[in-house]
Amino acid sequence: MIELRGLRKVFGDTVALEEIDLSVPAGEIHGIVGRSGAGKSTLIRCLTGLDRPTSGSVAIDGVDLSDQAGAEMRQARRSIGMVFQHVNLLDSRTALNNVAHPLQIAGVSKAERQAKARELLEFVGLGDRVDNYPSQLSGGQRQRVGIARALAAEPKVLLCDEPTSALDAVTTDQILGLIRSLRDRLGITVLIITHEMSVVREICDSVTLLAGGRVAKTGKLAEVISEPGSDLAKDLVPLPPVGLDEGDTVIVEASLAGSDLPTVLGSAQSVGVSADSILAGAVETIEGRQIGRIRFTVPGADKSEELITALEADGIYAEVALK
Amino acid sequence: MNDPMWFDNPAITQQMLPATIETLLMTAWSTGLAVLLGLPLGIWLFTSSKSGIKARPALYRVLSLIVDITRSIPFIILIIALIPFTRFMVGTALGWQATVVALTVGAIPFYARLVENSLREVSEGKVEAALMMGASNGQVIRQVYVPEALPGLIGAATVTSVTLVSYTAMAGAVGGGGLGALAISYGYQRYQSDTMLACIIVLVLIVAVIQFLGDRFARVVDHR
Numbered sequence: 001m002i003e004l005r006g007l008r009k010v011f012g013d014t015v016a017l018e019e020i021d022l023s024v025p026a027g028e029i030h031g032i033v034g035r036s037g038a039g040k041s042t043l044i045r046c047l048t049g050l051d052r053p054t055s056g057s058v059a060i061d062g063v064d065l066s067d068q069a070g071a072e073m074r075q076a077r078r079s080i081g082m083v084f085q086h087v088n089l090l091d092s093r094t095a096l097n098n099v100a101h102p103l104q105i106a107g108v109s110k111a112e113r114q115a116k117a118r119e120l121l122e123f124v125g126l127g128d129r130v131d132n133y134p135s136q137l138s139g140g141q142r143q144r145v146g147i148a149r150a151l152a153a154e155p156k157v158l159l160c161d162e163p164t165s166a167l168d169a170v171t172t173d174q175i176l177g178l179i180r181s182l183r184d185r186l187g188i189t190v191l192i193i194t195h196e197m198s199v200v201r202e203i204c205d206s207v208t209l210l211a212g213g214r215v216a217k218t219g220k221l222a223e224v225i226s227e228p229g230s231d232l233a234k235d236l237v238p239l240p241p242v243g244l245d246e247g248d249t250v251i252v253e254a255s256l257a258g259s260d261l262p263t264v265l266g267s268a269q270s271v272g273v274s275a276d277s278i279l280a281g282a283v284e285t286i287e288g289r290q291i292g293r294i295r296f297t298v299p300g301a302d303k304s305e306e307l308i309t310a311l312e313a314d315g316i317y318a319e320v321a322l323k
Numbered sequence: 324m325n326d327p328m329w330f331d332n333p334a335i336t337q338q339m340l341p342a343t344i345e346t347l348l349m350t351a352w353s354t355g356l357a358v359l360l361g362l363p364l365g366i367w368l369f370t371s372s373k374s375g376i377k378a379r380p381a382l383y384r385v386l387s388l389i390v391d392i393t394r395s396i397p398f399i400i401l402i403i404a405l406i407p408f409t410r411f412m413v414g415t416a417l418g419w420q421a422t423v424v425a426l427t428v429g430a431i432p433f434y435a436r437l438v439e440n441s442l443r444e445v446s447e448g449k450v451e452a453a454l455m456m457g458a459s460n461g462q463v464i465r466q467v468y469v470p471e472a473l474p475g476l477i478g479a480a481t482v483t484s485v486t487l488v489s490y491t492a493m494a495g496a497v498g499g500g501g502l503g504a505l506a507i508s509y510g511y512q513r514y515q516s517d518t519m520l521a522c523i524i525v526l527v528l529i530v531a532v533i534q535f536l537g538d539r540f541a542r543v544v545d546h547r
Contacts, residue, residue, distance in 0.1 A: 074457035088452040133546040
């Protein structure tokens with residue numbers, strides 16, 4: 001559904017995006033993560049045709065946006081629904097007329113577009129707020145209106161640019177739940193740009209990590225997350241930060257990928273490292289598999305090597321996390 | 324104050340009402356025309372500016388220069404300089420109809436600049452959102468910029484209108500009619516302090532009413 005091939009974008013002397021290849025099949029929720037300046041915003045602008053790629057292609061549902069212009073570009077944009085961090089509703093319009101706006105732009109009659117907008121507002125749970133202005137709605141309600149608006153022209157793809165970054169935790173969960181139900185009920189393809197790892201963990205099927213304008217890692221969430229020793233996995237399943245006090249203590253971190261908790265604990269036990277030595281751990285079950293990391297604190301370098309050897313003998317990836 | 328002549332002279336009893344009506348007509352016509360012509364000019368200025376949706380820096384500089392030159396000419400000089408143009412437009416250089424021509428010419432660039440600034444207040448995100456929905460530039464102007472900036476555009480029209488009231492008074496010095504003419508020819512030249520005072524009171528009232536209505540109207544359309 002979304003196909004990026006060799007996408008490159010240069011601003012003056014700065015390379016914003018380089019060799020971006022990305023493919024998102026229909027009906028999938030794909031997350032794009034990366035730090036500020038990693039190229040996330042440029043990627044979105046290239047996807048929507050607001051910026052033209054320096055080279056490479058951007059195809060949505062087989063239509064290459066990078067070689068469209070004028071009326072055709074405007075037509076092509078209607079196959080993309082866009083959800084913004086700051087929602088960008090028009091203050092001069094009611095919720096109903098904001099949702100109807102994409103249809104107004106497309107030339108749909110007033111009665112028809114208002115009926116559709118009403119239906120969409122019902123769908124996002126705001127059937128009783130149709131006549132409210134954005135200033136009369138809460139942040140979460142505004143984002144719901146924004147999502148309803150993005151759906152109005154029946155797009156095949158929903159692009160979400162940091163859709164929950166301005167919302168509190170509870171509202172974030174509600175909005176993410178709504179996005180997931182859109183995919184489930186409408187079969188829409190969703191691309192979420194975010195810096196919040198929790199968002200990726202919560203709803204993404206697959207994920208791409210951008211760093212320095214390049215794809216640093218991409219794949220199914222379960223695979224990426226279970227890859228031993230990967231930085232993205234560490235970001236996705238974070239452990240609380242730890243400090244070290246005693247001189248000789250070493251922290252060994254074992255990855256649960258491809259294994260499970262009892263195996264790791266058994267392996268540690270076999271070299272005399274008991275469950276008491278667990279300093280921190282994060283374990284999640286994704287698609288029926290246990291994924292996460294366990295940190296053991298062990299006295300001295302010799303013991304840590306012994307533990308790592310024992311874990312690796314059982315096929316568990318382990319490394320010294322702190323010395 | 325017990326002087327029976329006080330406020331009882333013909334300048335007030337007979338000329339005050341027609342002069343007030345003339346001032347109101349001048350203000351209304353010139354505000355209306357200035358908004359009608361200044362709005363598109365302001366939109367043109369804004370869209371062609373560097374951050375506009377159709378940036379054309381050379382055009383912007385030319386438009387901007389014309390606007391600045393017109394605005395920097397003192398109004399009283401502008402009226403005189405425009406006399407041939409005024410004669411061409413309305414057939415005379417005297418009376419309130421003639422003054423409307425000069426007032427409008429003076430107010431168009433004034434209002435256009437205020438329009439440009441109001442449009443600049445509309446957040447870029449709203450414009451991008453509309454563009455991503457497939458809106459054309461014309462649709463972005465009609466459906467995003469103007470409605471979103473409407474409270475500001477009304478405020479700008481109010482400021483323009485208030486400024487025009489004082490310009491009508493200046494026009495009175497060169498045969499423009501209205502309360503300004505009355506105040507100058509009776510209040511000043513014939514030392515009728517009561518006429519002067521009455522003109523001032525009415526002018527202040529007119530300005531107060533315009534400001535009140537403008538604020539009211541702006542508040543009604545403001546949903547921010």
